[in-house]
Amino acid sequence: MHIRSCLFSLLLCLLIAHNAFGQSPFITNIYNRSTSSLNGYWKYIVDPYENGFYNYRYEPFENQTQPSKSAFFTNAKMQDKADLIEYDFDKMDSLLVPGDWNSQKERLYYYEGTVWYKKSFSYTKKQPDNRVFVYFGAVNYEADVYLNGQKLGKHIGGFTPFQFEITEQVEKDNFIVLKVDNKRRKNGVPTLNTDWWNYGGITRDVKIVETPETYIQDYTIQLSPDDPTLIEVKIKVTGTAKHKQSVTVSIPELALTKSVTLDHDGVRSFVMQADGLTYWSPETPQLYDISITTETDEVVDQIGFRSIRAEGKNILLNESPIFLKGISIHEESPHHPGRANSMEDAEKLLTWAKQLACNYVRLAHYPHNEYILRAADKLGIMVWEEIPVYWTIAWDDPTTYTIAESQLTELIHRDKNRASVIIWSMANETPTSEARTLFLGNLAAKTRAMDPTRLISAALEQHNYNGDPFTRTIDDPFAEMVDILSFNQYIGWYDGPIEKCRDINWEITQNKPVIISEFGAGAKYGLHGEKGERWTEEYQEYLYEETLQMIDNIDQLRGVSPWILVDFRSPRRVLPEIQDDYNRKGLISENGEKKKAFFVLQKYYQAKK
Ligand code: GCB
Secondary structure (H helix, E strand, O other): HHHHHHHHHHHHHHHHHHHHOOOOOOOHHHHHEEEOOOEEEEEEEEEOOOOOOEOOOOOOOOOOOOOOOOOOOOOOHHHHHOOOOHHHHHHHHHEEEEEOOOOOOOHOOOOEEEEEEEEEEEEEOOOOEEEEEEEOEEEEEEEEEOOOEEEEEEEEEOOOOOEEEOOOOOOEEEEEEEEEEOOOOOOOOOOOOOOOOOOEEOOEEEEEEEEEEOOOEEEEEOOOOOOEEEEEEEEEEOOOOOOOHHHHEEEEEEEHHHHHHOOOEEEEEEEEOOOOOOOOOOOOOOOOEEEEEEEEOEEEEEEEEOEEEEEEEEEEEOOOOOOEEEEOOOEEEEOOOOEEEOHHHHHHHHHHHHHOOOOEEEEOOOOOOHHHHHHHHHHEEEEEEEEEEOOOOOOOHHHHHHHHHHHHHHHHHOOOOOEEEEEEEEEEOOOHHHHHHHHHHHHHHHHHOOOOEEEEEEEEEEEEEEOOEEEEEEHHHHHHOOOOOEEEOOOOOOOOOOHHHHHOOOOOOOOOOOEEEEOOOEEOOOOOOOOOEEEEEHHHHHHHHHHHHHHHOOOOEEEEEOOOOOEOOOOOOOOOOOOOEEEOOOOOOOOEEEEEEEEHHHHHHHOOO
């Protein structure tokens, strides 16, 4: 290895360590473990100048020999000795967790910066030698976490889960403090510029997780991509008794049980012969109850088995060609303003998708909460998952790459056992350059190494072919690295009048299945007019009619996920009385009202084979 690449690898390792400082390894399937919730009201302090973190010389308190100087790392009794006596959590108002602060408090609507959170809780272990972890479903964007005055660590990235082991620190009475900072950063993922609201806060569930001292940390259970009668299993056990333990995997409905002995490191890969499987599909979303038992621990899960692959221009689900009838979704609640964060939210969004006759959704533009994947598994909806590598990422900055890769890794860890997930998407509408192709190529290689069983894609852009504005092609070196060629197009909205759709030819040279990952037009629910009049429901309806006809001319079209199911908040969308801070390309308004275009797409999907 060249010295330069050695140094680069070393730098990456250091950055990864920095990015995930203090975190304990990912624990698979938190929702089926023994947990108690820390959801509910948390005290908060808004701290735009970060005075709780830095002293008046702008030096972090935690780097100093007397960390008790910060109000936030100390317990309430020590607070009167601190510099920051005016920062008294107990006198402050509360925010609901999970929840973003922007939609809970009017004066925090536009706020981007630091908010401190505090919650007190009592805890008693179920068994004295058990291990205890604190788990966060997601905190946007940076989180510094402290328990009983001691720093546990830091996490960067607003949409993926993380946890810290607190076995040594947890007491009968505890207080947990978080510094949450959602300032946008040029080298962040996402970067400064997006078309969605930068909701800050502890946006997903917080849980205390208790495991035996030696516990099942991770497992992957899925259909072998090479043989549809084999289930491949990989298990990892952690703890002092991990060596040579016996582990049993059972699938009662198939009368299948297999016991093996773990190797010296507590890991083991093996296969189970599974005849008579009902394969998971939109028509039969069969999930099997599965239990994994070791001498010290047991975890249960509900897992579906299916295969997915691309062959030539086709996408094959369980070896049969399938058309992905999709819709894009942002993670906003259909029940209240702000981020979606419950099973109820997930089920409502996917019920709307089902009413549209969808068999597929694109979860844009970042990892959504785990509930929606569980709901998609149950409802038989295939899923595209994505990381927020969006628009103008700092391609040359190794820190940016590290942050992108850690979000991707956390996402794959969390959802690798969900049958519904068929596509990992690396990016959205990123301008081509050498640095960007290298960046995305590294992400794709990482994805294939972690999960060779699913398809890789990215929402790319289309271009004029040989300078002809009526002939479109995909001219992008990253197109060579994906399994599915996806691109966004807005002919009739950002690109000419709607009638232009009739004159477009497609010159797609890659022998791959194509998905149109976005198309759409803005319409205000209840605003009616001529079909050529922007913002009316009729304009959007007309654009859907013309676009669907246009894309049907792409011979290798195998899926589409129009933009978007529901109107969503975006600070870029300020037009009064029309947008009022909403991107209006939804087929449904933020109040749940269906626009005319909803029914055009529904009809298309109902007729589509
Ligand atoms: C796009 C982006 C999406 C935007 C959409 C729009 O191409 O991928 O994030 O919200 O266009 O409405 O402009």
